[in-house]
């Protein structure tokens with residue numbers, strides 16, 4: 506047992522009576538009602554998922570284990586010589602809800618090193634794909650390929666499966682997966698964009714720093730990676746990638762099956778792919794409207810209306826839950842403002858100008874419930890500035906971060922014995938009957 510697994514076990518034992526009591530004594534207490542609008546409208550706002558890993562307030566934004574983003578960054582032990590925490594310390598925090606000591610962080614860093622070696626067959630599988638396959642397809646397939654070595658699946662098939670202990674094997678797979686996914690992501694990056702010039706793991710580096718090293722990035726990018734993976738980790742449980750992972754794992758499919766499916770959801774343009782769409786939109790805007798002229802608010806307004814009038818969404822704006830500017834957007838914006846060079850970067854200035862204009866245009870358009878930017882409106886600018894210019898890779902970066910939240914969640918799902926997810930469907934006839942009855 507490691508200190509992290511010990512602590513997690515202690516937390517799980519302490520939590521289980523709360524779950525058992527709610528299930529046994531209070532199952533009949535009504536907490537929500539469902540109307541036809543929600544039934545037809547993507548189950549928006551229906552309260553029927555449970556998680557303690559993070560919680561999303563429409564006005565305030567995300568809290569990880571009760572802490573806002575600035576509180577999280579301030580509380581966690583920092584990487585050596587850095588203003589940002591290591592991803593490993595955040596993992597400890599997400600799983601246990603406790604801020605780790607430096608010694609506890611060091612142990613997780615050391616643990617991940619023993620887990621991060623990716624079996625060669627995973628790379629072989631990715632290599633067989635056409636080189637112009639989307640990197641998200643490559644990542645999802647790479648994660649699925651790891652299923653062969655699932656400890657949870659082996660345990661399930663061992664004939665000794667015990668529901669009470671099953672979380673331990675999910676934890677093992679989850680820890681392997683979060684340690685390995687940056688290595689697979691770096692492999693895909695090098696395969697696609699650096700003529701397959703692969704860079705070996707540096708065993709001295711923490712996860713974020715090693716990812717920067719493996720894609721041939723600068724010293725400064727180490728903090729970008731740490732910040733980026735932490736910010737994208739979790740957004741409570743109803744978003745497409747987290748919900749998919751939870752749903753698939755609820756059938757006792759192992760963490761590799763579950764997260765490969767979650768990544769497929771993240772690859773949608775209304776979800777994680779929006780970060781590449783933002784860059785693509787911005788570049789097309791420059792090409793079409795700014796030939797030889799500086800971007801202006803008037804040009805941006807025209808381009809936004811052209812997009813809306815052609816029936817497309819403005820990528821990076823709007824949200825299913827948030828009703829204010831996403832604090833993940835603000836956190837990345839603050840990073841840009843305090844980074845010399847980035848602060849004056851033309852692309853950052855352009856994205857800032859869009860931030861000044863788009864909410865007004867979207868409000869006037871009158872469709873979206875939230876005209877403010879989400880996480881994806883800002884993330885590509887930082888990557889672009891540091892030379893990660895292949896924007897179809899941006900969702901892969903999101904997927905590396907999101908693994909932390911999804912894996913922490915399903916470890917707890919198993920620990921608390923959450924049920925197979927199986928909502929009830931209704932027919933249009935039924936809805937029409939209920940509608941007629943009022």
Ligand code: NMX
Nearest residue numbers: 775776777779818819820821822823824825872873874875
């Ligand atoms: N541009 C234009 N129209 C929009 C936008 C937008 N950015 N956001 C919402 N709408 C429209 C939406 O299409 C819908 O139109 P209609 O009534 O014609 O069907 C209407 O506004 C109401 O939608 P909402 O209830 O405000 O939003 P919903 O919860 O359905 O969808 C998103 C949320 C995030 C899918 C939506 O805001 C959107 O498509 N945004 C652009 C894509 C994006 O940035 N996605 C990333 C989300 C964050 N992430 O990383 O996952």
Ligand code: MLT
Nearest residue numbers: 739740743744745825879
């Ligand atoms: C996310 O981070 O998953 C997105 O903001 C989408 C969501 O929360 O629905």
